Amino acid sequence: MGKIVDIYGKKVFSLSLIFNSLLTAVFAFGLLASYYTIFPIRGWTPFFPYIFDGQLFWILIPATLLNIFPCVHIGKVHTGRLWFHHYFYGFLVIIAAIVAAALLLPSGLQSLFIIYTTDAGVNAGRFLIVGGITLVLDDLADVSEKMLSGLRFIKTRAQRNGRTLHHLQLIMGFVALYFLLAISIYLTQNTLQITLANSILLASLAITTITSFANFKRKIWLNFADSNA
Secondary structure (H helix, E strand, O other): HHHHHHHHHHHHHHHHHHHHHHHHHHHHHHHHHHHHHHHHHHHOOOOOOOOOOOHHHHHHHHHHHOHHHHHHOOOOOOOOOOOOOOHHHHHHHHHHHHHHHHHHHOOOOOOHHHOOOOOHHHHHHHHHHHHHHHHHHHHHHHOHHHHHHHHHHHHHHHHOOOHHHHHHHHHHHHHHHHHHHHHHHHHHHHHHOOHHHHHHHHHHHHHHHHHHHHHOOOOOHHHHOOOOO
16 A cells, blocks of 8 residues: 555656646746737836846746656656556647637637736636646657657767756756746735736746755756666
């Protein structure tokens, strides 16, 4: 019983961290889209002056995506499958969320990822799609032989550059920490903008920051470079 709890605990923990990494990237994409749309008209920068240039959110995307491989590695346990591979259910969730968004949201699919909004319906759709993508990423090697070959190529390159990725992980941890502190300070001074979406953004950034520093401390990339597995 204890072994089963340990296996499924690792899998759930891994999926949660992957989901958080993707969610942080989605928030960054939404803020960038809004910045490029509004800035030419009104000179708007999100969370200014603590984030002095909206284009800085581009840095946040690789900062959070760098966590995905170590998080997937945590969940490399054998859980079996219920009728189908995990990626099958992931694709079902993605398709269902896209169809629902196209039919139910006033602005349709374009609102899902290209704007930053506090709308509950839009963010629910984003959550479902990110959840589906999480399941697909967790089981990506089983999607096709070409995908498996691509992952092996990426793995080989990562092994060759483990030391660089190790130090990059630390840098990206400080990047995530900067955004966490900057947005937190901004919201304490602009309390009307303390919305559910912004609160989730802060929680996501906090988890991203902790995960980045934890991966650096555990020397994930260095151990991976030394491994022939």
